[in-house]
Amino acid sequence: MKTFSSIQQLLATLSREQKLLSELFEKRKILSFNYDYALELVDFDADKITALVDYAVVRQNGNNLELDDVFLQFFEQVMEVNEEINASYINEHIQNIKQNIIYYLQENNEGRKYSYLRQVKQALRKIGVIALRNVVDLNRNIDNTFKNEPNYKIKQTKLEHLDDKRATVYKLINETDALVSGEDEVTFFRVAADEELNRLIVVLKLQLNECRHNLIDIQRQIIEYLNRIKHHSGVIEKLRQIKYLKDQFELRSKTDIKAILAENTAVVFEPNPTYPLNIPLDQLQTDSDALNIIRKVAKGKHSNVKTNQPMAEGISDEYLETQVQEEIQINLDEVKNGFLASGNNLFDFIVNYDYGREVTFDECITIYCQMVSQYDTLFKITDAYNNRQDVEFAMIYPK
Known part of the structure; x- marks a missing residue:
């Protein structure tokens, strides 16, 4: 496997094959990306694809291509479309900050002390961004799991796993807040404090506070989703039992369904009401038109006269001939x-x-x-x- 000799070579390669890389990234969730289609995107120059494979930008599996994991993870993180919640990143940066604080306090050379301070600042910047991304990805994964996972047991297990992720992220956020507040490293934040470090701490605390509020809302959402799943799964299980007893003709003998239905006063079990239109007696006694209408109705009901329906003429044979007209429709x-x-x-x-x-x-x-x-x-x-x-x-x- 070849490696890039410079940043210029890396950027030039990515820029030259941006059309193919863009298609691979957009279709990263598709199981197969055909080599022939990739060849068309590079103007049928197979050497370009071979170079990407040699530099481990693209991996080839038979006649299919896919982005290498390193570049795929890089693109997802930069474009903020990563669906993986990895709280270990936050923990790594926390440990990195603690180690560099120890180095800073033990170092006597001002130049090397400043390099340790700069690494602390870089880690502080990254923690806030990573925490916010984890919260966004966590919220999206929870919503997608509840709406798109058809299996109730798998859906419940996934939500419980995501809740564990939420608790881990919340714990690391509190640990980070305690660290930058000077509770654990009082000496460092007093000695090394400068304008940039103070500004980074203020921004980071605002980001952590926003994450904290969102995680509380996410916890409430998870509890609501789990309660819905529990209710739905319980209803489905009861329906299965009722269906089984009904198929075995044991529903009335083994359950009290008859008594329950008798006590149920839901509107769906009530008979449909009828509203007959009764003519007032006063109107029948005084209105001559009403009397005439009643006589006509009574006469029609008791009439034994049979009317003969006129016979239609015979249908011509021309109308009975079958005519078929075929037309090809475009689907x-x-x-x-x-x-x-x-x-x-x-x-x-x-x-x-x-x-x-x-x-x-x-x-x-x-x-x-x-x-x-x-x-x-x-x-x-x-x-x-x-x-x-x-x-x-x-x-x-x-x-």
Whole structure:
């Protein structure tokens, strides 16, 4: 494995292959990133991919590529999209601060003392940022787990594990607050205090206080989610037992469901009310129109007269002949699935797609517009444009 000889070489390599690296990062959760598609992104220059593999920027597994863990973690942390809650980072920086404080107090050379002080300041800056990121990632993971995990037992276990993470982060925040408050290292913060260190401590305390408030809210959210899971799982378990007894025809003999339903006064068990419209007797006695209406209704009910319905003419045989008209419909969902599996741009894919019938250029433009309007969230719409038969269109690729 090769290593970069300088920062300039590293940045030049990342910049030159930014298109491929961006696609690999955006599709980092997809199980496979095809080598042929990557080859298209580097203008079919296989040496570029080979160089990335040699420098351990990209790892190749058969015909698939993926970002190396080091660069993937770096990109996720810089872009603040990391989903892993790692409280050990905070603990490492706390221990680093304590060690450098000891070195600072034991050192007599002013130059080396300043280097230890600078490392303490760097660690203080990192702790606040890492704590805030952990709180954000923790909140997002809790929400995603409760909403997206279908298995109740796994969902409960994950939430309990995340609650342990929350408690660990909260403990480390309190430890950091005690450290910068001078409770453990009184001598250092009195001797080494300068304007920059004091400002860093004030900023860090504000960040830790914000984290503390958010963690309290996260704890309340976890408790609420666990109570919901417990209630839902209990209801489901009861329904399963009732379903089993019902299937065994033992529900009435082994339970008191009949007595419970008899005592239940819920509206759903009440009969539907009826509201008959009764005509007042005073109106029937005084209103002649009401009497005439009653007579007509009574006459219709007691009438034995049978009316003969007129017979329609026979239906012509021409109307009974079966006429079949076939039309091939274009399934946009199938076109979309085919496009996401390809590496081509959208317009060329639509023009070359096999629809089962001949499609005109105007129909291709219509399909292109329909695809963009319905599935734009699945596409990567670039700023590049192309022309075909005096028609300008944007270059669109699958995400």
